[in-house]
Amino acid sequence: MKILTVNAGSSSLKFTLFEMPEEKAIASGLFEKIGLNGSSYTIKYNGEKITKEYDLKDHSVAVKKLMDELIALGIINSLDEIEGVGHRILHGAQEFSEPTVLNMDVVQAISKYNELGPLHNPANLMGATSFIEALPNVTNVGVFDTAFHQTMGEEEFLYPVPFEWYQDYGIRKYGFHGTSHKYIWKFMSEVLGSSAKIISCHIGNGGSLCAIRGGKVVDTTMGFTPLAGIMMGSRSGDIDPSIIPFIMKKLNKSADEIITMLNKNSGLLGVSGVSSDSRDVEAGANEGNERCALAERMYAQKIANFIAMYNNLLDGADAIVFTAGVGENSITMRKMIIERIHSLGVATNDELNNVRGEFKKISTDESRIALYVVPTNEELMIATDTYNIIVGGNH
């Protein structure tokens, strides 16, 4: 059965076509600059890559072009072969805690929460609408970044603020990267068993940690928005909220402008003054740039602090998993983090830690908590959720 996964942004659309349940990615690609000048698309198939400039007026044109190309390239013979389309949707709030079959009424219901994810949700739903219109007989499924975290308890998801803020406006921790953390959980539960306690460290451009016990989220670092938690590439993570009105007055900027600076000009970029990309910051540190070195130490320390906190919350974790761009690939950053959780009795060495982008246990036999590198695969998780809904007959 062929399942398409889709991640639609405001001017982009990423897709992967899977053969399920074999979990085989057949083709993938990206439509870029939708609605802008210079739009184009790239499709990868059979070890080949085609890139074409094409006037992509809106998402519907991109979806139509994708369908035409899948047939023209011989990837599928007819559109009937696609039995499901899984859509990544950032925010499902409290209502959408499971992958959900989409139709126009459901899209409308999800759009109630657009103000919780104003940068992503409208675009995600635009993508979904285009597919519902283009493939009316196919099961479209929404897979929410927030859904996995809906298993959190009140002690963790509530903020200690006036209770009415939660009741009246839904102010609570939602958590993000749920699809990635769920994938890591599924993968690790096959290694360690279904009652395992793991700390999943999704460290990419954005980053979040998630404490998981027996498939349920105990806590996660992102919050009401993805700005909270650990220090990230260009996001600050947790800061004292009183800084915001103070710096608004000093810089004569609005709250929205300061939040943008906390999202886009902070984190590794803000401290180093060089880049949000950990490779650039690492190179800077190696060349003796003190602020790059400082940014790296801060980044590692904040992640280490949350790991220690989550180890306590889980009453002793069985495994700590590193994933996403930095977690999978940065040998240096993993080493710096692991050095800072020495008190937990974890142990690795340079030989074990010498891995990029593949599954590996990187702890020594003496380590009290096992350490792993696991490449995440959000697309496969979306395809799996979509497949399960279709074969389960809930559509």
Ligand code: ADP
């Ligand atoms: P996102 O999905 O949040 O955009 P990714 O998970 O793709 O991000 O992670 C991107 C980040 O991963 C890059 O900004 C870079 O810092 C880091 N990264 C990727 N490859 C490497 C590498 N080989 N060494 C160190 N860092 C890497």
